[in-house]
Amino acid sequence: MTGAGFHVDPWVVSVSGLEPEQLAHEESVFGLSNGHLGWRGNLDEGDPRGVAGSYLNGVFEEHPMPYAEDGYGYPGVGQSVINVQNGQIIRMLVDDEPFDLRVGELLSHDRRLDMRDGTLHRTFEWLGPTGRRVRVESTRVVSLSRRAIAAVRYSVEVLDQSAEVTLISELLANEPLPIVHDDPRVQDLLTEPLVTVEADVVGSRSTLMHRTRRSGIIVAATMDHEVDGPGCRVVSDADNDKAQTTIRARLDPGQRLTIMKYVGHDFERGMTPATVRARAEVAVAIAKEDGWHRLLADQREVLDEYWRCADVVVEGEPRLQQAVRFALFQIFQAAARAEVRSVPGKGLTGSGYEGHTFWDFEGFVLPVLTSTAPDAARQALLWRHSTLHHARDRAAQLHLAGAAFAWRTIDGRESSGYWPASTAAFHINADIAVAVLHYVRATGDAEFEREFGLEILVETARLWLSLGHRDADGAFHIDGVTGPDEYSAVANDNVFTNLMAQLNLRGAADAARRHPEKLKELGVGSDEAREWEAAAADMHIPFDEERGIHPQSAGYTHLERWDFDATGPDQYLLHDNFPYFDLYRKQVVKQADLVLAMHVAHEAFTSQEKARNFEYYEALTVRDSSLSASPQAVIAAEVGHLGLAYDYLAEVATIDLDDLHGNTHEGLHIAALAGVWTAIVAGFGGMRDTADGLRFAPRLPQPLTRLKFGVRIHGHTLSLNVTALETTYQYSGDEPLTILHFDEVITVGGDDVTVRTPSLPDPGPRPQQPRHRAPRPAFGTDADGDQGRVC
């Protein structure tokens, strides 16, 4: 059993019983999505529930951005994800008794998320207050093969005595959102965001058409039904915010009433409602015609294909095995069919962060998709490319060259309200560019590079050149920016940013050389690529000679250290209890920054620097962000602290299953979940991406006995089977692949290659974390009261 009561199983997350206060958490865990359409795991009957959630990726409402004191370049319009028409609901009456889990007696209640089938199953048995007993099975799917479609099979069996069973299947608009904005007046503007355009019924099919009030998006929802049961009567009607189909049947004991409900969605901005409507209705018609079993079979097929490469086998800790697959399932769900839309920080599992995407998608999630589901990675990069016009406008507004991508957004326009932690965090542009470089290198997708990637690289390189400046000695500096660590801001020469900009500038110059035919079209002058390379070569990387470590940014190591001893466990998260003012001016790290740099720009550091830097920043890092444990795991493993790395892996692996941050009800931490894969593959697998190919350095931590994972390279899969003593490499490609195993060059082709793991040099004593902020022992049974929550 997990900390939050889920049963431990390699491919299934399940829970028995029903605790109302756990519902909101479970709704996120049991959410189904295909990247386009997302349903939280609300109970079929609509009540009780934690947070209603039915999302379409890209459907949002606009609101004014409120400022106590306005400033130049502050975005004026914000964006918030909203609930679209909710097609989940199937209510039940048994005779005249409305089914209510809280009334009568719930004899059993089980839910199980099957990560191979891609379905959410639910069974329960209910004894109504007047003595009628029914058994219900429901299965829900959000189709990975049919982007617009979600479906539910709901089946009621009457036990003991005959009864009239009524099922009411609904589409319901303007369901309340939880609080998604700090300002209550903005929140008010987000209630009832859907305005009715049309509502109608043909037979058992209903369609609701709405338009979002301010953002003007047309949203269509269609439902249709197949019914199976003795003597069913079916009636449908629809008006304004609700469509419903009522199915009634008199059942004798052992008889069943079963309905298959197909729900289809589409939306568009600036398209006629008739077109959007037709798309939703056609999708439903086809799904219904193909039928329920085909839907499930297709779902399994898509997932089988995904798992073939993406699966990570973990032996030695069943909870980790389950958690890893849960993480990989969620990443896939979040992005699989996003198709040129952004992937929100919470995926489509909740409305946290207003449904915005952030840098951590490109920084954390995209590398995993590139290695496991490269088509989804490509689509996500195409989305960023599609926002280049907004990014160019933003750069121009800031008097900068090139393109400045939005720090937080749904549709590509900047929607950040606090510039020191958004506009100033220019590293997002390099995060995107490096994701492009990584994708192209891993897939060999030259067409993508030429048609899309190059333009991103060029425009971001131009941004960096205009953003930085040279000092009297010719060194290139980037001042006044914010790195990943949100407890620092507006600092000079942030090492992470400068190294990422360096990769960006070099990558742009390399790509420009590979595609000379495109340069004229992109207006790249003859000297431009040389200037990028020169700036990269002259990039200033501050170093504290006295301490022998890299400061996070210039002068960082001279700042006052946070007084960790005076900080109580209840004062974390620090940003909930201390002003930015105080956090920014002291040495205290919310999340890996320099440590993250040592992963993504690993070639810029010697092994000795990595070890010293890691130890220094461990003592400062409080992990008040979910984005920290994974990079810490990666570098802990690299510098030999395998036990510490394992503790961090366990933390990030259980972040949502165990609700470690207390906010999983707002949605899953998709980037953190991607970090589970990264902690394993880049941490214990030691994978590093270099211009000369991949390097691995696999080592197992206690208590693991085996790790097996795959990485997609140029359309094929490189598999590693790692045990304590050796690693077996296997490659499915036609051409042999040259890689590094530690410092040994090996070639993997038709035959497996098995190589021994060199002995681990003594890494020295385990680095210390700030008081109260050491990670819990992995999957430990001892509750550790010291562990603050993080988010």
Added chain:
Amino acid sequence: MTGAGFHVDPWVVSVSGLEPEQLAHEESVFGLSNGHLGWRGNLDEGDPRGVAGSYLNGVFEEHPMPYAEDGYGYPGVGQSVINVQNGQIIRMLVDDEPFDLRVGELLSHDRRLDMRDGTLHRTFEWLGPTGRRVRVESTRVVSLSRRAIAAVRYSVEVLDQSAEVTLISELLANEPLPIVHDDPRVQDLLTEPLVTVEADVVGSRSTLMHRTRRSGIIVAATMDHEVDGPGCRVVSDADNDKAQTTIRARLDPGQRLTIMKYVGHDFERGMTPATVRARAEVAVAIAKEDGWHRLLADQREVLDEYWRCADVVVEGEPRLQQAVRFALFQIFQAAARAEVRSVPGKGLTGSGYEGHTFWDFEGFVLPVLTSTAPDAARQALLWRHSTLHHARDRAAQLHLAGAAFAWRTIDGRESSGYWPASTAAFHINADIAVAVLHYVRATGDAEFEREFGLEILVETARLWLSLGHRDADGAFHIDGVTGPDEYSAVANDNVFTNLMAQLNLRGAADAARRHPEKLKELGVGSDEAREWEAAAADMHIPFDEERGIHPQSAGYTHLERWDFDATGPDQYLLHDNFPYFDLYRKQVVKQADLVLAMHVAHEAFTSQEKARNFEYYEALTVRDSSLSASPQAVIAAEVGHLGLAYDYLAEVATIDLDDLHGNTHEGLHIAALAGVWTAIVAGFGGMRDTADGLRFAPRLPQPLTRLKFGVRIHGHTLSLNVTALETTYQYSGDEPLTILHFDEVITVGGDDVTVRTPSLPDPGPRPQQPRHRAPRPAFGTDADGDQGRVC
């Protein structure tokens, strides 16, 4: 004639004619106030008008502070000055023709602000559309001797033919405010802030009682009238938002109808309406009984006493003479009877900055009051003292010791919405403390120091000790703060801040030694004062050895310089056209920061450093703030650039009369106006306050031939009469006074002392300012298109 059409006169500011688009500007210039009650110079008839303005210092409405992204320690409640019941209005009908300046023919219209009488006079002659001609004289006074009282004498003479004249005297609540908040939804909350409590009439006296909607302040307004004219009929009534008294008389040609209107105000939070009402009514009853002539005589007497010491005589430029007296009149008006209330940045002449007070009151205005009207200075410091409980709460919220005074506020609670330019600008605490030190030194008011000043000094010293930290070498640093320059923020070791904190810490230790009997009460431990002195002694003052100058803050001189050549004249104000992000990370100075430090902490710099620093920062300073020209004038004069100093003096002297910033309609720039005195006295007079007494270094710029000014010291006046060749010192005190004239020690007692001015060493070439930002030649007749507006 001034640039804005005012007649030049040594004691009067007057204008002829009426230009509707100038009204809003003139209303600020012609505003009358006593520091408690302020009336903008709206026309008596209420229309046409630019911006309605009737303020009581301390009457404000609260509103939620809007944030796009909330943070710990962000103030939740904002404050905005509102219009109280408007008692200015006297409408007129001639026969059945409502008087309207825009209808018929305005044969003449003159307004004159008399700075010795403290009155606003107005005369006009109007030919109505039906041929009736009247001559009107009005005189308005806001009493400096009776805090609650304003009064108007309004007199109508019928010319040519008989007519029935009707005057309608009003009290009018909920007059619209101009836009005072960026957020339109906050602005909406500020409409109609007054809720009626009571409205009634007894004879010709009416009273309106209101309560502010959210802040719950009871505001009483009473008016009563004396009437003089043949066969007058008087009727009064009142309800809700309006009270009116109608006076009618049939006049033959040459006959007059004259009314004297007395308006009284009082307000209180948390007091019964009956008490507040009684105070307003009694004030009016006494004023009416004493009568109009007594009111004017008292007004003149208060001003004569003020001018006796405060007057500055300028020979050689009549516009400067007028402007200096205008500045001094406005400073006095703003603060004379504020009496333990804050003095807003705009005084009571407009609703700009929401009526908030800022650091510039203590930094710029208080030193002038201390030298010219020390009782008002004392009251203002008592107000800060009265907010210590809020300041302690704020410090505790920020996890700091002592007290952190509000950056912007009306009642002492922090109301800032952008922390990098408010919370981080901790120098306000030292500005207040240094104002205390200066006041005590200048007045010898030991009772104030003991009972009030010491506590401010102790609490701010504690703040600094908790705010700073020591490095490994023991040097004391103050990191992450914002100095005066608002184009930099959140920097380490801002020189201004560190030097002011040093003065604060030393001053607190000295004061603690002088009042050992108070230390127990204030909880000052035995080592505390020693710790303050040690921190002051170890205070790190960064210096750029390579350039031989002080960086504004650590590392400042290594930042990229702003590209002034690429910045067009229409791109100023920079903060209206560039993001904070870009301003903060580059060398560009909005307003004197290091240069201001060289004035207030003058002993920390050598003459050579002052000259080099001044030249360096001149080239970076764009004067996008009204607080810059005066400190630049002071240091320009000190380093010998008298012509440049004079140009800066002229700029600040005409800031409001000529509406240089285009925003005088929002209210006068009280701190900038105080800078006129400072530019003369500390600039050309060279006055510096030292622990050993005053030092002067008087020199006249071209074209001035004489300067005469006085400074209050220990209750007496030290006068300087400066000509090109010599200075005559005169002191009214009983004990002789020792001062420095340049480096010469002189003693001034019963006899005047005349000393020669040493010859001016060659200061070298005139320093250059950024392109388009050089000051205009003083009072030049050449319009300089390059001169951007500043604010």
